[in-house]
Every structure is written in C-alpha cells, then in structure tokens.
Amino acid sequence: MDLHNFFSAKNIAIIGVSRESKKVGHVILRNFVDSNYEGNIFIINPNAEEILGRKSYKSILEIKDRIDLAVISVPAAFVLKTVEECGKKKIKSIIIVTSGFSEVGNSSLEGKLAKLLKKYKIRCIGPNCLGVFDGHTRLDTLFLPRYRLTRPKQGGISFIVQSGAVGSTILDVSTQQGYGCSKFISYGNALNTDESDLLEYLGQDENTKVICMYIEGIKDGKKFLRIAKAVTRKKPVIVIKGGLTEKGGKATMSHTGSLAGKAEIYLGAFKQSNIIHVNSLEEMFEAAKILEKSLRPKGNKVQIITNGGGYGILASDALVNNNLEFAELSNKIKKELKKILPPLAIVDNPMDLIGDATAERYKIAIDACLQDDDVDILLVIALYQTPLLSTDIVDIITEANDFHKKPIVVVSAGAEFTEVLSKSLEENSIPTFMFPENAVRAVKHLVEYYKRR
Amino acid sequence: MDLHNFFSAKNIAIIGVSRESKKVGHVILRNFVDSNYEGNIFIINPNAEEILGRKSYKSILEIKDRIDLAVISVPAAFVLKTVEECGKKKIKSIIIVTSGFSEVGNSSLEGKLAKLLKKYKIRCIGPNCLGVFDGHTRLDTLFLPRYRLTRPKQGGISFIVQSGAVGSTILDVSTQQGYGCSKFISYGNALNTDESDLLEYLGQDENTKVICMYIEGIKDGKKFLRIAKAVTRKKPVIVIKGGLTEKGGKATMSHTGSLAGKAEIYLGAFKQSNIIHVNSLEEMFEAAKILEKSLRPKGNKVQIITNGGGYGILASDALVNNNLEFAELSNKIKKELKKILPPLAIVDNPMDLIGDATAERYKIAIDACLQDDDVDILLVIALYQTPLLSTDIVDIITEANDFHKKPIVVVSAGAEFTEVLSKSLEENSIPTFMFPENAVRAVKHLVEYYKRR
Numbered sequence: 086m087d088l089h090n091f092f093s094a095k096n097i098a099i100i101g102v103s104r105e106s107k108k109v110g111h112v113i114l115r116n117f118v119d120s121n122y123e124g125n126i127f128i129i130n131p132n133a134e135e136i137l138g139r140k141s142y143k144s145i146l147e148i149k150d151r152i153d154l155a156v157i158s159v160p161a162a163f164v165l166k167t168v169e170e171c172g173k174k175k176i177k178s179i180i181i182v183t184s185g186f187s188e189v190g191n192s193s194l195e196g197k198l199a200k201l202l203k204k205y206k207i208r209c210i211g212p213n214c215l216g217v218f219d220g221h222t223r224l225d226t227l228f229l230p231r232y233r234l235t236r237p238k239q240g241g242i243s244f245i246v247q248s249g250a251v252g253s254t255i256l257d258v259s260t261q262q263g264y265g266c267s268k269f270i271s272y273g274n275a276l277n278t279d280e281s282d283l284l285e286y287l288g289q290d291e292n293t294k295v296i297c298m299y300i301e302g303i304k305d306g307k308k309f310l311r312i313a314k315a316v317t318r319k320k321p322v323i324v325i326k327g328g329l330t331e332k333g334g335k336a337t338m339s340h341t342g343s344l345a346g347k348a349e350i351y352l353g354a355f356k357q358s359n360i361i362h363v364n365s366l367e368e369m370f371e372a373a374k375i376l377e378k379s380l381r382p383k384g385n386k387v388q389i390i391t392n393g394g395g396y397g398i399l400a401s402d403a404l405v406n407n408n409l410e411f412a413e414l415s416n417k418i419k420k421e422l423k424k425i426l427p428p429l430a431i432v433d434n435p436m437d438l439i440g441d442a443t444a445e446r447y448k449i450a451i452d453a454c455l456q457d458d459d460v461d462i463l464l465v466i467a468l469y470q471t472p473l474l475s476t477d478i479v480d481i482i483t484e485a486n487d488f489h490k491k492p493i494v495v496v497s498a499g500a501e502f503t504e505v506l507s508k509s510l511e512e513n514s515i516p517t518f519m520f521p522e523n524a525v526r527a528v529k530h531l532v533e534y535y536k537r538r
Numbered sequence: 539m540d541l542h543n544f545f546s547a548k549n550i551a552i553i554g555v556s557r558e559s560k561k562v563g564h565v566i567l568r569n570f571v572d573s574n575y576e577g578n579i580f581i582i583n584p585n586a587e588e589i590l591g592r593k594s595y596k597s598i599l600e601i602k603d604r605i606d607l608a609v610i611s612v613p614a615a616f617v618l619k620t621v622e623e624c625g626k627k628k629i630k631s632i633i634i635v636t637s638g639f640s641e642v643g644n645s646s647l648e649g650k651l652a653k654l655l656k657k658y659k660i661r662c663i664g665p666n667c668l669g670v671f672d673g674h675t676r677l678d679t680l681f682l683p684r685y686r687l688t689r690p691k692q693g694g695i696s697f698i699v700q701s702g703a704v705g706s707t708i709l710d711v712s713t714q715q716g717y718g719c720s721k722f723i724s725y726g727n728a729l730n731t732d733e734s735d736l737l738e739y740l741g742q743d744e745n746t747k748v749i750c751m752y753i754e755g756i757k758d759g760k761k762f763l764r765i766a767k768a769v770t771r772k773k774p775v776i777v778i779k780g781g782l783t784e785k786g787g788k789a790t791m792s793h794t795g796s797l798a799g800k801a802e803i804y805l806g807a808f809k810q811s812n813i814i815h816v817n818s819l820e821e822m823f824e825a826a827k828i829l830e831k832s833l834r835p836k837g838n839k840v841q842i843i844t845n846g847g848g849y850g851i852l853a854s855d856a857l858v859n860n861n862l863e864f865a866e867l868s869n870k871i872k873k874e875l876k877k878i879l880p881p882l883a884i885v886d887n888p889m890d891l892i893g894d895a896t897a898e899r900y901k902i903a904i905d906a907c908l909q910d911d912d913v914d915i916l917l918v919i920a921l922y923q924t925p926l927l928s929t930d931i932v933d934i935i936t937e938a939n940d941f942h943k944k945p946i947v948v949v950s951a952g953a954e955f956t957e958v959l960s961k962s963l964e965e966n967s968i969p970t971f972m973f974p975e976n977a978v979r980a981v982k983h984l985v986e987y988y989k990r991r
Contacts, residue, residue, distance in 0.1 A: 107925060107926075112925075189882055229923050229924065229925065230925050232955060233922060233923045233924070233925055233952075233955055234923040234952070235952075235953045235954070235955075246848075247848070248846065248847055248848025248849075248851075249846070249848075249893065250844075250845065250846020250847065250848050250849055250893065250921050250923075251846065251848035251849065251852075253846075253921065253923040253924075254846070254849075254921055254923060254951035254952055257923055257951065257952035257953045257956065258951050258952060258953070258972070260953045261952065261953035261954070261956075261957070299848060301848070301851065325852075327848055327851035327852055327855065328851050328854075328855065329855050330854065330855045330858035330859065331858070332854045332855075332857070332858050332864060333851050333852070333854040333855035333858065335854075336847070336850055336851045336854050336886075336888055337851055339847075339884050339886065339890070340847030340848065340850070340851060340884075340890065341847070364859075364975065365852075365856075365973055365974075365975035365976070366852070366951070366973045366974075366975070367972070367973050367975065367976065391703075392703065393701065393702070393703020393704065393706075393707070394701055394703065394789070394792075394793030394794065395699075395700070395701025395702075395703050395704035395752060395754070395780055395793065396701075396703055396704065396707075397789055397793070398701075398754065398780035398781050398786050398789045398790055398793060399704075399778075399780055399786070399818075399819070401781075401783065401785045401786040401789050402780065402781065402782050402783045402785075402786035403818075404785070405783035405784070405785050405786065406783065406817075411785060429642055431792050431793075433789075433792065435789055437792070437793065440702065440703065468703050468706065468707055469686060470682050470686045470687040470703075470706040470707060470710055471682065471686070471706075472560060472565075472682065472683050472686055473560075498707035498710065498711050498819070499686075499687070499688075499707055499710035499711060499714065500688040500710045500711070500713045500714035501688070501714070502685060502686055502688075503710065503714075504714070519711070519820070520818055520819045520820050521818075521819075522817065522818035522819070522820065523818070523820065
C-alpha cells in the first residue's frame, strides 16, 4: 500500500483540537499553521466555533470537501467513534496519536480498533505515536512545541522510530547538528503499519538517501528480512536496536511490549540483510552523515593527510582498529610531492604537511593523492588553529570532491572558527567530524555497506 | 624541581618579538597584552625601539629588573646565544618554542643546548613546543591567535601534551564544550622537563582536579610508573596514547621521534598505575568531565530515571556493556513511589516517569532513589522536548546533588533549549551528556578509578 498520502495530503483534518494551547490537538494545529504547509487544514471540535481563527466543525461528516488524511488526537474512549466516522467519510489514511491502547494493557480496545480499520480499509499510523514529519513538504503532526523540539531542514536522512522520546530527540539533534531530514515516522503500536511497511516505502522514496531506524522489537521477522534485503540493495539502512542485553530487553517489555528477542538472532538478521547495525545514537548519526553525503568508495584503502602529526597518528591507530587499509602512494607521485612540498613534510601515509601548511599546500597534496589509483578514500585532517591555513581550504576540498569522485572525509576539532568552516564543508556535501576516531568509524560503515552490497 | 614559576612568573621576558603581526614572537606578545596577565612583560628585539607601544630591549642583559621566566622564540641558530645570555642574567625558567632541533634530526644542536641548560641550572620547557597556558593566572605563551585557538575558562582540568596540534585543538575544543582548564603544557622535545616531571608537578597543583595526557612515547618508563602511581592516589590521570598500533607507532617515529613501544607494555603500565586509558579524544574529554565534577561513588550500582522509555532501554544496554550494576530499590521505597507516581509510571530500574513527567515528579523520584542505600550513582535522563517538564529541573537536580553527596549524571539530547539547560547543570557541577552510551562509558571510568584507588 502506498504511504505517500501521509506526507503530502492535500486536505487534512485534525480531529480533537482543543482551545487550550498546551493540549495535543492544539499544538498539532499550531504547528500546521506555523509551518505554512501547502494544503487545506480542517479542524474538528464539537464544542467550538473557531480556533486560531479557523472554523471548527462538529464532526468530520459535516465537511463537504474530500479529506485525504485525518490526524486523530481525541481521548482513547472516543477513538472508535471517530474512526467509524472517518470510515463513513471514506478517509483512507489516518494517524492516531492518542495513547491508552495495548501499550497500557488495553488490548481489547486495540482489537476493536483493528477490526474497524479493516472494515473501512483504512491505513493507520499509530496509535500511541508522534506521527510523521516531512522535511521537504513540511507536513508535521508532532504534538511537541517548536521551541522545545526544533524541526530539521530538508535533506536525505529518514527516520523510523518505535519510541516517541527517541524520535523527538533525533529530530532535535538533527537540527542542532545540521543534518537534513527527508521523512520521519514514529509508528507507535504499529496496528496496521509496521516498521517493515515503512522501510519498504522509504526504500522507494526518492528524497530518502539513508534510512535510520530505532527499534525495540520486530513485528514480523520474515517480512522484515525480505524487505530489508531489497531496500539495502538500493540504499543504506542503519539500525539501532534497543534491548539487546537481557536487562535492556526486560525494559522493552514494559515500554513497548516488544519481545526483545535474542541478540544473536537480531544481529544475524542485520548481517544477512546488509543492515548497518550501530551501538549508539552518536554512531547512528555519524554513519547517516557519511552515507548520505559520500560516493561509493572503490575499496577500503584510506590515505590520511594532516597538518598535525598527532592527529595523523590517532587516525592511523583508528584505521587499524577498524580493519581499514592504508593506501600506498606510487613512487612517482611520492617523488613529485617530495619535490614540491617543504623538506620537513612527511610524504607517506599519514602524510604530514606540518604546522605551517597553507591551503595551497593542501591543494597539491589532495590532488596528488586523489589521482593515485591506490587511494579509495581520502581522510583530510585540517586543524584551523594555525593562522597560515586560509579559509580557501573549503573551496579546495569542495572542488576536489566534485572533480575526483572519491569520498573525502574531513576532521577538524575546535571552537567557533572550526565550526564555521566545518558547516561550510557539510553544506558542500563533505562529511566532517570533530575527532579522527569518530571519522574512521564512520568510514568503516561506508566501506562495509558498499562492499557487501 | 618546582615548576610553579612557569605559570605565575612576575617578570617575564619574551625574546624574539618581531614587529610583524603574524610572526610567533609577536603573537605571543599580543596574547600577553590581550590577556591582561598580572605581571611585567619585557620584550627583546635588537632591531626595534618599541613594539605594540612597549620598549624593546637589545638584549636580555640590558634589563635591570630580575626576570623570572624567559619565553624564547628566536630562530634555532640564535637559541644557544640567547640561552647563554639568560644564564648570565640568572634566569632559572625558560620556555623555548623554537623548532629545528632533534625533531628534524639536529641532535647536535640539541645536545649543545642541553649542556648549556645544565651549566646554568636552567629548567626548560621545550624546545619545539607551544609552551604553557594557565586557566587561572591566564599566563599564555601559545603562539596561535585567539580568533583561531580560543582559550578556555578557568577550571580543574589540566593537560600535558606531546603534540602541539593535539594540544591546540584540545584547548579550542575545551572552550567550545565549556570545560574549565587549570594548566596546559605542550612540552615538545622534553629536553630537561619531561611528561613525568609535569605529571608530578600537576599532582601537587591545587587547582588541578584531573590530569589529561596525550603521549606518543615515554622518556623514562620507571620514573613515569613511580610518579603515576603516586599521583593517581591523589587525583585521576587520563591518558590517550598515540601509536598503539604498529602503523600508528611507525608514524610516531617520524613525528616526535618517539619509540612507540609495544601496546601491551603501555597498557600494562597504565593498569598498574591506575591510569585511566582512553581510546579517543572524545572519550578523554568525557572522562575528564565526570572525574572533575563528580564525587567518589560508593560502588558501581546505577539507578536510571527517565521520561523516555527508549532512552532508559539504551542506557540499560550500555550499563550491561560497561560492566556496571543495576541498583535495586528497596520494597519500601518502591511502594511509596508507586503510591505517589501516576499508575503508568514504571517503578523499576530503569524508572520510567513517562512522557508527561513534570519537574516535581522528577524531584520525588530523584530524592527517593538517592535515599536508597543500594543506589551508588544516579543516571537522570531528562528529555526537554516535552512541554510539561519545566526548567525547574535544573534547580531540582542541583539541590539533590548538593544534598545527597552521590554522583548524578544527566543525559539530555537536543538543540538550543537542551543546550541551555545542560550548560546550566554543568555550571552547577553536574556532568551532562548528549547520549546515554557516552554517559555510561564515562560513569565506568569514574567507578573504575575509585575502585582501584
């Protein structure tokens, strides 16, 4: 079934919009108003004439226009009645943010809801979820205020999350770190749309370059495996699994009611389907960044260029620890570089351009290395604390990236000055990292994903 | 030998101050001027009358006042003559930032310099180094401009670094992350002051709560072991060792000429002397933060409190993976909490206060957990994306921290709103982390250090 509607519906009804500004339905409406979403919003509250200057309808059945998507935030006790009306109104897509179903032991209510959805052939996200956010269309059903949960800019990373709290922090952190978002879905109890359906849909979504998932359990293992195998042939899927340990698994039972299952089974399934499994949220973001921005590397041979010897050494240690190989420049290129670079520079791997390196010296080294057939990936360490390194370095790295079609990853550690340059590079599709160990761990994921694909 | 002078000298001579604003000696002078260091600065340039409005002397011997510290940035060829004059002037402490000695193969020049220092009984930091920075006195010999390399605020973390580039990024990142610095030393070729001397000195320094070291090699293993054992009895020492792998070790030879040595020998020595060994710069900063701010924990039992189930699960997995134990609340406390907290809250470990948790609900949970004898450390996950959690949470956590005398660590992931609250907590001595995995890794270092001590 196509889920496109959930992200670009033309006529949207929000059912259960309170006049009180802190209530869920009100916040959802407020966010639609603030986001200038290109679509028509209809609001339903039987006890109001108008809210935020918009006409309020008594019931969905009162609306004459076709409704493409309903967002339901009425109390749990009114959900069945509301869905029944949606069915009669021939709405085919609904998001139920309301909680109070199986996650609190009310399986009977959830069962009745499932039957009703089946009867009217309604595709539903939720209940007990945040719903969706689209970085491109800006459709946004998240009932959290924007001063608390900032919304990221548009981009290529999509998220599927089983936990609302993990989801909301993921979006907020994305803004903070400058990551671009395609689609975000918090799917809650997954009544008739589960993680596999969403994965399949995002696999076909053109705006989505990389898919990140936070899951505690998988509804249907075989289905997931089949879909994951197909999707990872097209684009990378990164998964963080909550509850891999016994203690953590116990907690997933009380949280989403998920049977966490044995760690080995999950890890085996991830490996089989070329899913990138990560152990932390930080690692997830770093992998997503490199996989969104970088081209496919030919192999796993990395050349390091640095203007700080210590950073070259730490990066070398990290390469070894992550099973990556060192590129070996041809003697011809080494000879040429030795002629041009200052005598104290070290033409090797790591290549140390030393502390007085200028942007021009970087240009010479970067171009030479990228021309060398043995170099699959270039790790450029550019420490901006030295005054001789001008900001031209941004253009130099960007041009090399556009021209040579090999992945370039940049490491720069520092405060404001560094942050400005790193941000510029990221806007030009170069993944940047603060520390060499994090950069190399991300490179490992890039290499392994394409090697297995 | 006391190194106090290097951080609080009254009369300081900068020898080799160019009139050109980009030259090393000029930048050093400029930084002394900008920092308003409380001391008298004398500058020496035989070819100038005055620089930056200050009288320039032809030679150190022309100065009538006593000189406590000389900072030498003349070219390598003039260093011996300059040091000879310093000797005659009875200066006992000098920093030689000039490079061009053993690190570029000029061991003969370095040998002559060593003899001269011995002859005049001069204590020397360098050559080939950045020198020192004191976060409290603001004495600052770093020849890097402040718009590129920001200087951190005063605090309790000290750094000993063998690599200038690693050192300069460490300071710059410290500012960016809000870490407070006590003393920083880039010691270069360690001619007569090596990493062990500096470690011993910082062990006695009252402002220093935690010592971080970046080393590529150790000059004298036995001396280091003896001193490290003594210092770690008083305060934590965190070490990142460059060149632990064979490839990385090869690179240390070209960089600082250090014989990297076998990894097992280093790791064994670190363990023997209760040094906290870390594998990345990020891990170093995180360990430094928790060890600077947190009290000694009684044991390794952690209680997790969260308002987001998924974060509680990820933190649980991290506890298991880092060999930490779960605290088990007494039945009495559990019973009381169940009475007060809403029915959907989960009174367990992790304790889930659920999405609508208020600051008041946190207060009840935090106080109850800290009262429980089985809780050694409290991990508070506070996700600020939900509007009901007011900013009172900062005061509540701070007061609990002051009252209960048990380590509290806070996890909050997000953008500006989160950053403001995290910063407030850190200013009140509560270590905060973006992601649970990083927080728990830091807690592990806290526990292990005190357990072994």
